[in-house]
Amino acid sequence: MNPYIQYMYSYPHKTAYRPLTGIHFQDYASMLAGKGHGLYLHIPFCQSKCGYCxxxxxxxxxxxxxxRYLDAVECQSGQYQAVLDSVHTEFSELVIGGGTPLFMTENQLEQMFCVLEKHFRYCExxxxxxxxxxxxxxxxxxxILxxxxxxxxxxxIQSxxxxxxxxxxxxxxxxxxREALELIKDFDFPCVNVDFIYGIPGQTKASLLESLKEVLRFEPEEIFLYPLYVKHGARMERExxxxxxxxxxxQYQxxxxxxxxEGFYQDSMRRFVRRDMERTFSECGFGTSIGLGCGGRSYLGNLHFCSPYAIxxxxxxxxxxxxxxxxxxxxxTHGIILSEEEQKRRYVIRHLLIRPGIELGRYRELFGRDVLDDFPVLHEWIKQNFASICEEEKHGDSEPRKYFALTERGLGFSDYLGPQLISPEVAKSMHEWEVAHGQTHDSIPRQSEKL
Ligand code: SF4
Structure with missing residues (x-):
């Protein structure tokens, strides 16, 4: 059993998106009314391409x-603003990702923040x-940050x-x-998270532990551990x-x-949070989020959209x-409209892979059915000790809530379990995209099926 089939950070995958017609941002404006939405800006520039990316x-x-790119972001922001102001949208989260956002010069960074402040409103x-x-x-x-x-x-950091x-x-x-971490420490940001990779050819348990011990000296609030995936079209694949x-x-174990x-709470297969940090949980299956820039993805209820996938x-x-x-x-012009079944799948995938898991009562409230009836495979996972039904501690008079959650063993197999929840329709669309782009093998090539 190969535990590394696919990282399900979102569902459906962008390769399942197709051209859309007759859909306008304004039609979905009411979903963005008031507070509590996410805004994401994609900065698609890097110094050089990493071998696995x-x-x-x-x-x-x-x-x-x-x-030129920033000018286009400003144009997009202005057009969105005209719609968002009419429903008083206030964003509670702004994420600037990439690529490498700090690839930009200081002037460009300042211009970017200026655009984001000028066109959008934010919650306190x-x-x-x-x-x-x-x-x-x-x-x-x-x-500037x-x-x-x-x-x-x-x-x-990776290693x-x-x-x-x-x-x-x-x-x-x-x-x-090390120098970058020292510098960041001087600025005392409320949260610093660092990424590391395991499964690198030549890496050992000892060398991975050395990297982790070293980073603990810098007291990061969160550490993410990623298994190495060599993606389609990446240089390491060609090599x-x-x-x-x-x-x-x-190495993961x-x-x-x-x-x-060392005092970290494991939230998911990848995320480790220092125990003294406040852990907030929000229902993540239905969040509304706007993506700005090329490659930035938007989620508006059952509509997901972004520019066509490119490698x-x-x-x-x-x-x-x-x-x-x-x-x-x-x-x-490009995206996907999720059926109710796909929305259920998205909900289950997004909640299952992160603690505390799927709250059984909440699922019933949203979809009118039991999650274990909708997804019989979940029974199998309980039998195989990948998952269990657990109850939260009782607070006051209210009934304790029950969750379907991955066990510690199940968390380690998240990238094996998650892909089992992909619908046949979405799998077919992803496969068709891969065939059309000359990539007929599994999304993670060159990994043997040894485990
Ligand atoms: S996006 Fe990240 S992983 Fe990909 S090339 Fe840029 S720095 Fe490397």
Whole structure:
């Protein structure tokens, strides 16, 4: 059994999206009324492409290209604002991701924050999250983030071992990662989260633990552990790198128990939160979120949309040109409309893979049925000790709530269990996309089925 089939961070996958006609942003405005929505801005630029990555990002572009992109973001923001103001939208979270947002110059960063403040309204105490990378983390840029009220910095370190970083074809080395962490510490952001990768060819349990022990010196609030996936079209795939799921899984077990012993609470297969941090839980299956920029995805009820999925550099550049040439951002031309069954699947996937799990009563309230009747495979998972029904502690007179939640063993197999919930229709659309793009094998190539 290979535990690494697919990372289900959202559902359905963008490769299941198709052209749409006759749909306008205004038609969905009422879903964005009032407070509590998410805003995401995608900055699709990187210094160079990491060996495993096929995210929507391009390298080697000049500053003028970034300026053109920001102008298009401003145009999109202005058109959205006209609609959002009519329903008094206030965003509770703003995330700036990529790519590498800090690839931009200081002037460009300031212009970006200016656009985001000018066109959108935010709730008091909003979360403001920015992703960064060690090479782009400078004192001057951090000062801009601090002044703009950034509440969380997310940085991909991946390893403190230079040989492993070279294998991943990351641009930074361990010294640069340490310097960036020292700098970030000086600014005292409320939350710093760092990403690490396991399953890197040549990596051992000992070297992974060394990296984690080193990062603990910087006292991050959250640590994310990602298994290495070599994505379609990524350089490591072309180089014929073979991953070993069995080794990766053993490293995961060692690293996750180490972090739990060090006082971290494990929220999901990937996320470890320091126990003294407040953990908030919000229902994540139906959140409304607007994506700005090329590659930014929007979720408005049963409508999900973004620009068409692209992997190769040429395709990404073409998408960027299309984005910059767009005159009417209110016309939705590519995405998916979820049926009720797909909405159920999304709800289950989004709640199952993160603690506390699926609240049984809430599912019944939303869909009028028991989740175990809708998804008989969940019974199997209980038998196989991947999941269990658990009850929260009783508070006062109210009945304790019951959850369907993954066990510790089940969490480790999240990327094996989650894909089993993909509907045949969505799987078919994803497969058709892969065939049309010359990628007929499974979404994670070159991993043997050893485990
Ligand atoms: S992994 Fe991140 S930094 Fe590396 S190329 Fe992809 S988006 Fe850029």
């Amino acid at each position: 096929n995210l929507f990002s391009v390298t080697g572009l000049c500053q003028e290209a970034v300026d 105490g909003r979360d403001l999250v920015v992703e960064t990378a060690p090479n782009q983390t400078t004192r001057e840029k951090l000062e 601090k002044q703009s009220g950034v509440s969380r910095i997310s940085m991909g 403190f071992n230079d040989r492993e970083l070279l294998t991943l074809e990351r641009q930074h080395d361990a010294r640069k990662a 014929g790198i073979v991953l070993e799921p069995e080794t990766a899984f053993a 060692t690293a996750s128990s180490f972090l739990r012993e 190769t550099r040429n395709e990404c550049l073409e998408r960027l040109r299309d984005y910059e040439d767009t005159e009417n951002f209110l016309e939705i």
